[in-house]
Amino acid sequence: MGSIWELDFYSRPILDENQKKVWEVVICESPLDIRTQTDSLFRYAQYCPSTQVNSGWLRTALQEAIDKAGEAPIKVRFFRRQMNNMITKACQDLGIPAQPSRRTLLLNQWLQQRMEEVYPQEPGYQGGTNPSVRLDSPLPQRLPDALEGQQWGFVSLSAAELAEMPEWDIGFGEAFPLEMAQLSPETRIPGVLIFSPRALPLAGWMSGLELAFLRVDDSAGTRLILETGATESWILANIKNPKILAETQGFAEAKQTANGVHFIGIQSSPxxxxxxxxxxxxxxxxx
Structure with a gap:
């Protein structure tokens, strides 16, 4: 399997000599395995003048990144929806699929680091926030009937137990090194297991969704929501049973304690x- 890249192309809190915002493309390789050493992953960054912000400039920068990496990625993930057309066009011109995704964990961390350590050192730096455009998200959808699990339940594993994930028999999946979340081996990681006789088709369908995270939604009763892609979400369960409601609250609290880390697993039976x-x-x- 080839590499997957995470990409952001947007203005930064820096003004040029004409008092225009400086733009930047930032690219990093996605960690796909819990054993990945993030320091060894490919990274690339280049500033772009505000007068050259277009898909052609981005395509040229992407080609330069590919040349430096030695090979093109099999897919590019990006989270900034307002840049969808420009990023998609630049990637398509190079024959690379572009996928809106919130699974850009290393990119998010690197951008935060650059906000704190790199941009303040640049001439023309403007302190304060660098707000992005917030777009409305569609309402959560029901899972297709053929893909609903017959049973599901909350479980938890320690970070040390999850570190053994490469030894497990897994059909579809993806992970990242727990060092990114700064968790101790004893930290309990909450998760959800779904059991279905159609486990493999369900897992295959989910693998194409760019899984982002699970969340508990209390806006219309209590529901367990799976967030995918850049904006999509799916209702995994409507929760009414008092015992399950208490477990749901426990899941949300454990997820917060684990710096947002959690998991979802699919099996044919318990x-x-x-x-x-x-x-x-x-x-x-x-x-």
Whole structure:
């Protein structure tokens, strides 16, 4: 399998000599395995004058990044929806699929680091926030009937137990190194297991959704919501049973304690020793 890249192309809190915002493309390789050493992953950054912000400039920068990396990625993830057309066009011109996604964990961390350590050192730096455009998200959708699990439940594993994930039998899945979340081996990581006789089709469907995170929604009764892509969300469960409501609150609290880290797994039955799908997830604020 080839690499997946995470990309952001947006203005930064820096003004040029004409008092115009300086733009920047930032690219990093996605960590796909819990054993990944993030220091070894490819990174690329280049400033762009405000007068050259277009898909052509971005395409040229992407080609330069590919040349430096030695190979093109199999996919580019980006979280900034208002840049969808420009990023998609630049990637398509190079024959690379572009995917709106909130699974840009390393990119988010790197941008935060640059906000704190890099941009303040640049001439023309303007302190304060660098707000992005907030777009409304659609309402959560129901899971397709054929893909609903027959059973599900809350579980938890320690960070040390999750570190053994590469040894498990997993059909579809993705992870990231827990060092990114600064968790101790004893930290309890909450998760949800879904059991279905159609476990493999369900896992295959989920693998194409750019899984972002699970969240508890209390806006219309209590629901467990799966967030995917840049804006999509799916109702995994409507929760009314008092015992399950208490477990749901426990899941939300444990997720917060674990710096947003949690997981979702899919098995054919509670007795199964393999996973049709298993994803390590983290909810974090986008820049």
């Amino acid at each position: 007795q199964a020793e393999s996973f049709a799908g298993f994803w390590l997830l983290q909810e974090m604020n986008l820049p």
